[in-house]
Amino acid sequence: MRSLEEKAFRLLSGVVEADLLHLYLRLLATGGYPADEASGFLGGTDEVSSLVHAGMAQVHEPAADHPSRLIPVPMDVVLQHTLVGLAQEALADYERLLGGYQRMCDLSATTSPVAEPSVGQLARLITDSDEVSRLTSTLLGSVQREWLTLSNHTPTEAVEGVSGAVAPSPIERGARCRAIYDADFLQEAATRDKLEVVAETGTQVRILPRVRMSLALADEATALLPLTSSETAGALFVQSPVIVGALREYFELLWEKAIPFGGTGRNSTGLPEIHIKILRLLVQGLSDEAISKRVDLSLSTVRRHIKALRESLGIKTRFQLGVVAVQQGLVD
Structure with a gap:
C-alpha cells in the first residue's frame, strides 16, 4: 500500500464502513476511472452509486474533448462528510x-x-x-x-x-x-x-x-x-x-x-488518592488491619485496593510494592 492510500486508511479506518473504504482506496490508488468503465473496475453500478452517495467519489466533467471520469473526493472532505x-x-x-x-x-x-x-x-x-x-x-x-x-x-x-x-x-x-x-x-x-x-x-x-x-x-x-x-x-x-x-x-x-474535566481524581502520580493513602501507610510498615482503621475502610476493601495496586504496578509481593512506591516517587 502506497503512502497516499496508507494515509487514507489511517484517517478513515474505523470511521468509514470497511467495504466502502476498500472501494475508495482502489479508486484513490488509480486516481479515478472513466465514468462509463468505473462499474467494471469497482465491481458494479451499485458500488459506484454507494461511493457517490457516501460523498467519497464524484463524476468529473472535463473539457468537451475528454470523457467524464469517476474520481476520489479528497480524504479530508470524506472524513468531514462521514x-x-x-x-x-x-x-x-x-x-x-x-x-x-x-x-x-x-x-x-x-x-x-x-x-x-x-x-x-x-x-x-x-x-x-x-x-x-x-x-x-x-x-x-x-x-x-x-x-x-x-x-x-x-x-x-x-x-x-x-x-x-x-x-x-x-x-x-x-x-x-x-x-x-x-x-x-x-x-x-x-x-x-x-x-x-x-x-x-x-x-x-x-x-x-x-x-x-x-x-x-x-x-x-x-x-x-x-x-x-x-x-x-x-x-x-x-x-x-x-x-x-x-x-x-x-x-x-x-x-x-x-x-x-480538568480534575481527574488523581494526583501527579496518576493514582487515586485512596491508593496514595494506603501506599504511605504500607511503606510505614502498618499491617492491613491497621491501615483499615486509619483510612476507615473495611479490611477486605483495603486488601482489594492493595491487590489492584500490585496488579497495576506489575508487582507480586507486598514488600516489593513498598520498595517500588518509594523508588518511583509514588509516596514521599
Missing part, C-alpha cells in the same frame, strides 16, 4: 431515546399498578422528593461495580446536587464512578468548585456542551431518572434490563464524545 452523517445518526438515536424515556414517564404516571403489575416491576414513578433521596442513598450504598451519572441541571440547581450525585462511598468500596455534566456547570465558580470536589474523590468527570437528560445507573441493574417536567417533582425508578441496558449504551455514546 462525521456529519454519523452525528446525524447519533442525534436521531438520541431523539428516539428521549421519546421513549418520556413515554415511560407517561406510562408510569397513568398506569394502575393493580391493573398492570408488570409495569410496576419494570418502572415506578416516585413523586415524593424524600423517597427519591432515600432511594438514591440506598443505590449509592449498594453499588459494587459502577455508578454512572448524567446531569443537566442548571448551575443554580446544581450547587446542592453535584457533590451528592456521586458520593465517594462507591469508590471506597472499589467501584468505578463516572459522571457527565452539562457545560453550563463551568460558567459559575461555585459549580466549578463542586466539580473539582467530585473529581478529587476519584470520580472520572467529563463535560458535554449540552446534556438533555439526567440519570443515574447502578451496576447495570437499575436506573434513576429525575423528572424534568415543571409539573411533576420526583424521579422514575427503572429495573427493566432492556431499558437499563439501552440507557447504559446511551451513556457510553455520550462518554466517548465528552471532554475530560
Whole structure:
C-alpha cells in the first residue's frame, strides 16, 4: 500500500464502513476511472452509486474533448462528510431515546399498578422528593461495580446536587464512578468548585456542551431518572434490563464524545488518592488491619485496593510494592 492510500486508511479506518473504504482506496490508488468503465473496475453500478452517495467519489466533467471520469473526493472532505452523517445518526438515536424515556414517564404516571403489575416491576414513578433521596442513598450504598451519572441541571440547581450525585462511598468500596455534566456547570465558580470536589474523590468527570437528560445507573441493574417536567417533582425508578441496558449504551455514546474535566481524581502520580493513602501507610510498615482503621475502610476493601495496586504496578509481593512506591516517587 502506497503512502497516499496508507494515509487514507489511517484517517478513515474505523470511521468509514470497511467495504466502502476498500472501494475508495482502489479508486484513490488509480486516481479515478472513466465514468462509463468505473462499474467494471469497482465491481458494479451499485458500488459506484454507494461511493457517490457516501460523498467519497464524484463524476468529473472535463473539457468537451475528454470523457467524464469517476474520481476520489479528497480524504479530508470524506472524513468531514462521514462525521456529519454519523452525528446525524447519533442525534436521531438520541431523539428516539428521549421519546421513549418520556413515554415511560407517561406510562408510569397513568398506569394502575393493580391493573398492570408488570409495569410496576419494570418502572415506578416516585413523586415524593424524600423517597427519591432515600432511594438514591440506598443505590449509592449498594453499588459494587459502577455508578454512572448524567446531569443537566442548571448551575443554580446544581450547587446542592453535584457533590451528592456521586458520593465517594462507591469508590471506597472499589467501584468505578463516572459522571457527565452539562457545560453550563463551568460558567459559575461555585459549580466549578463542586466539580473539582467530585473529581478529587476519584470520580472520572467529563463535560458535554449540552446534556438533555439526567440519570443515574447502578451496576447495570437499575436506573434513576429525575423528572424534568415543571409539573411533576420526583424521579422514575427503572429495573427493566432492556431499558437499563439501552440507557447504559446511551451513556457510553455520550462518554466517548465528552471532554475530560480538568480534575481527574488523581494526583501527579496518576493514582487515586485512596491508593496514595494506603501506599504511605504500607511503606510505614502498618499491617492491613491497621491501615483499615486509619483510612476507615473495611479490611477486605483495603486488601482489594492493595491487590489492584500490585496488579497495576506489575508487582507480586507486598514488600516489593513498598520498595517500588518509594523508588518511583509514588509516596514521599
